[in-house]
Amino acid sequence: MSPDSLGPELLALAAAVVAALMVGPLWRRGIAVRAAALTACLVTAAATALLWVNRQVDTYPTWASLLGSEPAAAVPVTAAGGAGRGTVTTMTVTGPASGLTLPMYVYLPPGYDQRSGLRYPVVEAFHGYPGSPVQWFNGLHAAGVLDAEIGAGRMAPTVVLFPYQTPDPALDTECTNLPGGPQTETFLTVDVPAAAEARFRIRTDAAGWGLIGYSAGGYCAADLLLRHPTEYAAGAALSGYATPGIRVGHGAEDTGYNLLWRLAHLPVPAVSLYLGCARTDRHPMRDTAALAVAARAPLSVTTSYLGGGGHNMRTWQALEAPAFDWLSTSLGRPLHSAAPPPKVQDR
Numbered sequence: 001m002s003p004d005s006l007g008p009e010l011l012a013l014a015a016a017v018v019a020a021l022m023v024g025p026l027w028r029r030g031i032a033v034r035a036a037a038l039t040a041c042l043v044t045a046a047a048t049a050l051l052w053v054n055r056q057v058d059t060y061p062t063w064a065s066l067l068g069s070e071p072a073a074a075v076p077v078t079a080a081g082g083a084g085r086g087t088v089t090t091m092t093v094t095g096p097a098s099g100l101t102l103p104m105y106v107y108l109p110p111g112y113d114q115r116s117g118l119r120y121p122v123v124e125a126f127h128g129y130p131g132s133p134v135q136w137f138n139g140l141h142a143a144g145v146l147d148a149e150i151g152a153g154r155m156a157p158t159v160v161l162f163p164y165q166t167p168d169p170a171l172d173t174e175c176t177n178l179p180g181g182p183q184t185e186t187f188l189t190v191d192v193p194a195a196a197e198a199r200f201r202i203r204t205d206a207a208g209w210g211l212i213g214y215s216a217g218g219y220c221a222a223d224l225l226l227r228h229p230t231e232y233a234a235g236a237a238l239s240g241y242a243t244p245g246i247r248v249g250h251g252a253e254d255t256g257y258n259l260l261w262r263l264a265h266l267p268v269p270a271v272s273l274y275l276g277c278a279r280t281d282r283h284p285m286r287d288t289a290a291l292a293v294a295a296r297a298p299l300s301v302t303t304s305y306l307g308g309g310g311h312n313m314r315t316w317q318a319l320e321a322p323a324f325d326w327l328s329t330s331l332g333r334p335l336h337s338a339a340p341p342p343k344v345q346d347r
Contacts, residue, residue: 015044085147086110088137091199093163095191098183102164104192105133106200107143109150109157118334119201120159121208123327124192126217129172129245133162139313140214145321154321155328159202163192165220174244175220176257188220189228207332211235212323214316218284219244219259222273222291226262226299229269234330236274236323238316242287260287263294270298272330276319278309302326 086109094101109120125142127135136142142160149155165184166173173184197204209232213221218240225235242259255261275291277284288303295301304322309315 084110084151086112086143086150088143091195093187093192093195095187095195097190097194098187100167100182100184100187100191102167102187104164104195105137105162106196107146107160107162108200109159110147111157112159112201117336118157119203119208119337120157120334121210121328121331122193122196122202123158123160123210123212123324123331124188124221125160125162126165126175126188126211126213126220127162128213128215128217129165129174130169131215131217132169133164136162140316140320142320146324149321149324149328154325156331156333158324158328158331159196159200161192161196163188165217172216172246174216174246174248174257175224176244176246176248176252179249185224185227189224189231193231201337203332203335205332206231207233208335209233210327210331212238212327213240214238214319215240215311216245222259222275223257225271225273226259226269227256229271232271233332234272234274234327236276236327237288238319238323239277239281239284239311240275240287241284242291260290260294263291263296263299268296268299272300272302274302274304274323274326274330276304276306276323278306278311278315280308281311281315284311 086107089106089108091104091106092101093104112120125133125136127133142162146155146158146160150157165175165188166182168182171182173182175184175188177183177185193209196202203209206229211221211225211232212235213219215238218237219242220240221235222237222240222242223244225232244253244257247253248257255265273291273295275288277288279285285305288305292301292303304319306315306318309318
């Protein structure tokens with residue numbers, strides 16, 4: 001059983017109930033026993049709560065990652081494959097530019113193996129914090145959503161990359177390059193594309209590359225799009241925001257990594273940005289509205305608002321398919337290529 005499964009949570013809950021029931025019989029057996037019983041209650045209750053949270057956000061998908069012996073790990077995800085369905089494989093991205101080595105999930109669209117003459121558009125998908133790419137599959141059911149949208153013709157066959165954003169699940173980088181810390185921006189914009197282009201039949205031009213993310217990943221998608229317009233053509237931010245939730249260093253969180261500051265003080269790139277959130281989600285709603293007002297040509301901004309909901313999985317589930325469809329219409333289609341495709345070996 002993995003730490004993000006139901007089993008450990010139920011075991012912790014059972015232990016918490018037992019610990020609570022034992023308080024009464026043990027209460028008169030001295031101060032030391034009484035303190036131990038109360039401590040057991042607190043520990044088991046806290047463990048139950050933490051395991052429940054981890055099931056929601058998939059920060060620690062393996063016991064090794066939870067115990068710190070494995071900073072980021074690729075674990076099996078639900079993607080059946082078969083007729084009309086894509087497949088999900090994993091690969092390790094060894095980043096010479098960033099110095100980071102992290103696993104990554106890759107969704108290959110239906111028919112990928114049979115379309116030897118095609119190179120596909122690509123979308124990089126970013127998770128929230130705390131969280132991991134596993135949440136895209138367990139919480140947002142990304143493989144099934146992509147299968148449905150591609151099968152219905154609302155989305156072109158597309159390769160989707162689901163990278164980790166930090167080697168340490170407890171460290172929030174907001175997809176930035178931290179002074180003296182992980183160079184996550186370089187990893188995601190240089191090392192991940194290079195590794196994917198070397199292994200898969202994908203487009204290598206900016207018109208074929210897009211970004212998507214939710215919560216902190218939504219900020220990442222919007223920020224990296226504006227900062228790297230020669231590498232990406234479009235980005236979709238779901239419940240994102242305009243400023244990083246961390247101190248980047250050298251005041252960069254108030255200048256270069258502040259999206260509103262960039263739009264006011266730097267040249268505006270010719271890219272397309274999709275901003276979606278729930279109207280009741282105050283912080284993303286405020287920043288989404290501000291970004292829509294601040295945007296000007298040649299930047300194109302599309303907004304989508306949900307009447308209800310909040311900063312949660314249900315909101316992102318509602319926004320997910322329309323955002324992927326919008327991205328597909330904003331990116332180039334699969335292209336025929338005379339170059340021999342790289343060989344793909346599933347891990």
